[in-house]
Amino acid sequence: MPGDKETEFIEILNILKNNPRGMSLKQISAAIGMNRVTVARYLDILRTSGKIDMEPYGQAKVYYLSHRVPVSAMLDYTPGPVVVIGNDKRIIYANSPFQKFFEKSFDEIEGFCLFDVIPEDALSDVLVSGINSPLYDKGMSDEVWIKKDGKDFCFLMKMLPTVFENGYPGLTLLFENITGKKRIEEIVRIQRDLAFKLSAARSYDEALPMALRVGIDILDMDSGIIYLLDERTGEFTNYCSEGLGKEFLSFFDTLDQNSEFFEVISNGGVIYSQDPFTDFLSEKKISTIKNEGLKNFAIVPITDDGAIVGTFHLCSHRISEVRYNERMKGFETMASHVGNTISRIRTQDKLKKSEMRYRLLFNNANDGIIIHGMENDKIPGVIIDVNDKACEKLGYSRDELLKMRISDIDLNLKIEEQAEILKKFSLDREVTFESTHQTKDGHKKPV
Numbered sequence: 001m002p003g004d005k006e007t008e009f010i011e012i013l014n015i016l017k018n019n020p021r022g023m024s025l026k027q028i029s030a031a032i033g034m035n036r037v038t039v040a041r042y043l044d045i046l047r048t049s050g051k052i053d054m055e056p057y058g059q060a061k062v063y064y065l066s067h068r069v070p071v072s073a074m075l076d077y078t079p080g081p082v083v084v085i086g087n088d089k090r091i092i093y094a095n096s097p098f099q100k101f102f103e104k105s106f107d108e109i110e111g112f113c114l115f116d117v118i119p120e121d122a123l124s125d126v127l128v129s130g131i132n133s134p135l136y137d138k139g140m141s142d143e144v145w146i147k148k149d150g151k152d153f154c155f156l157m158k159m160l161p162t163v164f165e166n167g168y169p170g171l172t173l174l175f176e177n178i179t180g181k182k183r184i185e186e187i188v189r190i191q192r193d194l195a196f197k198l199s200a201a202r203s204y205d206e207a208l209p210m211a212l213r214v215g216i217d218i219l220d221m222d223s224g225i226i227y228l229l230d231e232r233t234g235e236f237t238n239y240c241s242e243g244l245g246k247e248f249l250s251f252f253d254t255l256d257q258n259s260e261f262f263e264v265i266s267n268g269g270v271i272y273s274q275d276p277f278t279d280f281l282s283e284k285k286i287s288t289i290k291n292e293g294l295k296n297f298a299i300v301p302i303t304d305d306g307a308i309v310g311t312f313h314l315c316s317h318r319i320s321e322v323r324y325n326e327r328m329k330g331f332e333t334m335a336s337h338v339g340n341t342i343s344r345i346r347t348q349d350k351l352k353k354s355e356m357r358y359r360l361l362f363n364n365a366n367d368g369i370i371i372h373g374m375e376n377d378k379i380p381g382v383i384i385d386v387n388d389k390a391c392e393k394l395g396y397s398r399d400e401l402l403k404m405r406i407s408d409i410d411l412n413l414k415i416e417e418q419a420e421i422l423k424k425f426s427l428d429r430e431v432t433f434e435s436t437h438q439t440k441d442g443h444k445k446p447v
Contacts, residue, residue, distance in 0.1 A: 008032070008034070008042060009042060009045075009046065011032050012028060012032065012039070012042055012043070012046065012052075013046070013051065013052070013065065015028060015031050015032065016028075016052060016063060016064055016065045017065060019064075020064065020065070021064070022055070022062035022063055022064035023062065023063060023064075024060050024061065024062055024063070025039060025040055025043070025060075025061060025063070028043070028063065043063055047063075048163075050066055050162070050163030050164070051065070051066055052064065052065055052066050053065075053066045053067070066163075078095065078097075078174060079097065080097055080155075080174060080175050080176050080177060081094075081095065081097045081098035081101050081102075081155075081174075081175040082094070082095045082097070082098055082172065082173065082174050082175070083095075083098050083114065083117075083172075083173050084162060084170060084171070084172050084173075085114050085131070085170055085171050085173070086164075086168065086170045087168065087169050087170055089113050089114050089115065089131060089132070090111055090112065090113055090114075091109050091110055091111065091112055091113075091114060091117070092110075092164075092170065093106070093110075094106055094109060094110075098175070101148070101153075101175075102117055104117065114131065114173075118144070118146065122144055122145060122146050122147075123142075123144055123157075124142045124143070124144070126140060126142050127140070127142050127144065127157060127159065130159050130171075131159070131171065140158075140159050141156060141157060141158040141159065142156075142157060143155070143156055143157070143178070144156075144157045144175070152179075153177065153179045154177075154178050154179045154181075154182045155175040155176060155177055155178065155179075156175070156176040156178050157173055157174070157175050157176075158173070158174045158176070159171050159172070159173055160172045160173075160174065183327065184330070187218055187327060187330035188330070190214055190217065190218060190330075190334075191330060191333060191334055191337070194210070194211065194214050194334060194337065195337050197210060198210075198211070198337055198338065198340075198341040199341075201341060201345070202345070202348070203345060204228070204239060204342070204345060207338070207341050207342075207345065208226050208228075208239055208240050208338070208342075209240045209242075211226065211334070211338045211341075212224055212225075212226050212240055212241075212242055212312075213242065214334065215312055215314055215331055215334060215335070216242065216243075216314060218327055218330055218331045218334065219298055219314055219327055219328065219331055220316075220327070221296075221298070221314045221315060221316040222243050222315070222316055222317055222318065223241075223242055223243025223244045223294075223314070223315045223316070223317065224241065224242060224243070224244075224312065224313055224314035224315055225238050225240070225241040225244065225249075225252065225312075225313045226238075226239050226240050226241075226302075226310060226311075226312060226313075226338075227239065227255060227265075227310055227311045227313065228309065228310040228342070229308060229309050229310055233256075234257055235254055235255060235256045235257065236254070236255035236256075236261075236262070236265060236310070236311060237253070237254050237255075238252070238253045238254065239310075243315075243317075244292065244315065245291075245292055247288060247291065247292070248288055248289070248291075248292040251284070251285055251288045252285070252288075252313075261299070261313075264299065265299065265301055265308065265311045266308065269299070269301070270299065270300050270301070270332070271297070271298065271299040272298050272328060273296050273297075273298070292315075292317075293317045294315045294316065294317060295316055295317060295318065296315070296316045297313060297314060297315045297316070298312070298313075298314045298315075298328075298331075299311060299312065299313055300312045300314075300331060300332055300335050301335070302335050302336075302338050302339045302342065303335075303336065303339045304339040304340055304342065304343035305343070309339055309342045309343060309346075310338075310339070310342060312331075312335055312338075362385075362387045363387050363388045363389075365387055365389060366389065367389060368386075368387065368389045368390030368392075368393045368394070369386065369387040369389070369390055370383055370385075370386050370390050370401075370406070370409075371383070371384045371385040371386070372384055372405070372406050379415065379418055379419075380405065380406040380407065380418065381405060381406075382402075382404075382405055383401050383402055383403075383404055383405065383406065384402070385402075386398055386401045386402070393437075393439070393445070394409065394437065394439050394440060395439045395440035395441055396440050400440075409437050409438060410435050410436070410437055411435075411436050411437070411438050411444065412435045412436045413435050421433060434446065434447070435447055
C-alpha cells in the first residue's frame with residue numbers, strides 16, 4: 001500500500017486530470033483538504049519530475065497536467081530510432097533501432113555529443129537552433145538526410161521537450177524513416193519530367209538513351225541495354241547501352257528467336273533478380289556475365305497497346321538482390337511511356353517515308369499536277385500543292401503558285417462550267433475536260 005506522500009501525489013494528479021484547464025494553489029488545497037504550504041511543496045516536486053506544468057496569470061499560478069510524454073514510454077513503444085540528450089547535447093539514452101542504424105552500441109555513444117554521431121551539417125538550421133537552445137518550451141520537426149554506406153536516408157526528426165527525474169531539462173529526438181516516401185515522390189517527379197521530354201522527342205536518339213539513364217536511376221542500378229524489336233526480322237536488337245563492356249555487348253547485341261531470353265521477352269515476362277547463371281543461359285554466356293561482374297538484372301518489356309516493341313535489360317555490378325517495391329512499379333510505368341513514344345516515332349518515320357515516296361512519284365510525273373482546295377460555294381480555291389512539271393509548264397515558282405487560285409491560271413473555266421464539272425465529279429470521281437492555262441509570261445496553252 002502506498003505511503004501518505006505517494007497517495008497525496010496521486011490525489012493531486014487525479015484532481016488535475018479532472019480539471020484539464022488547470023487549477024490554482026488555493027483550489028487544489030481546498031479540493032484535497034490540505035494546507036497551502038504542503039500542497040505548494042508537493043506541486044514543486046511534481047513540476048520537477050515533469051508530471052505537471054504551471055503558468056502564471058497575474059498574481060495567481062495555474063497548475064495543469066504536463067503534456068510531455070514520459071521518455072520511458074517512447075523508448076518502449078517507438079519502433080524507429082530514438083535518442084535522449086541532456087541540455088549539454090550529450091547522449092543520455094538511445095534505443096535499439098538507433099544503435100542498429102548507426103551501428104554503435106550504447107556503451108560506444110553514451111555521454112558523447114549528439115553531433116559526434118549525427119553530423120551537424122546533416123541537420124537543418126531549424127533543428128540545430130532547437131538543439132542548441134537552452135529553453136525547450138515546445139517541440140519541432142524537420143527532415144534530416146543521413147548518409148550511410150554510400151546511400152542517403154531521409155528521416156522526419158521530431159524534437160520533444162523532456163524533463164528528467166532530477167528536474168533538469170533535455171530533448172527526446174524521434175526519427176521516422178521516410179526514405180521510401182521521398183523516393184516515391186522523386187520517382188513521380190522523374191516520371192513526369194521524362195514523360196514531358198519523351199513527348200517532345202522526335203527520334204530514337206533523343207528518346208531512348210534518356211529513357212535508359214532514367215530507368216537505371218529508378219532501379220538504382222548502374223548499367224543496361226534497350227533492345228528494339230525489328231519488325232522485318234523479328235529479332236531484338238541493341239539500340240543503346242550504358243555501363244557494359246565490349247565482350248558482354250558482343251554476346252548480347254542481338255536476341256534472335258533462338259536466344260535464351262527471346263521466349264521470356266516475347267511472352268511479356270518481367271524478371272527481377274533472377275540468377276542469370278543457372279536458369280536458361282549457355283555456358284559461354286554465363287562465363288561472359290561472370291566476367292562482366294554482374295550480380296543482378298531486371299528485364300521489363302516495352303509495350304504499346306499490348307504489343308511488345310522492345311525491352312529494357314538493366315544490370316547491376318554491385319546490388320546482389322532487388323525486391324519488388326514502388327521503384328519497380330514506377331519503372332514499369334515508365335516503360336509503358338517509352339512504348340508509346342517508340343510507337344509514335346515509328347509512325348512518324350513511316351509517314352515521312354510515305355511522304356518521301358509520294359513526293360518522288362509526284363515530282364517525277366510527266367504531266368503537270370495541281371492540287372487545290374474548295375471554297376464553301378463549291379468552287380475551286382487556293383492551290384495547295386504543285387509538282388515540278390506544273391511549275392516548268394506555267395513558268396511560276398512553287399512558292400508563287402501556292403499563293404494563287406485555279407482562276408488565276410485557267411482562263412476559260414466559267415462558274416457555270418465549274419458547277420457542271422463538280423456535279424459530274426461527285427458522281428464519277430473523275431472528270432476529263434479541255435481548257436486553257438495562261439503562263440507567267442502571258443502565253444496561252446491548251447490543256
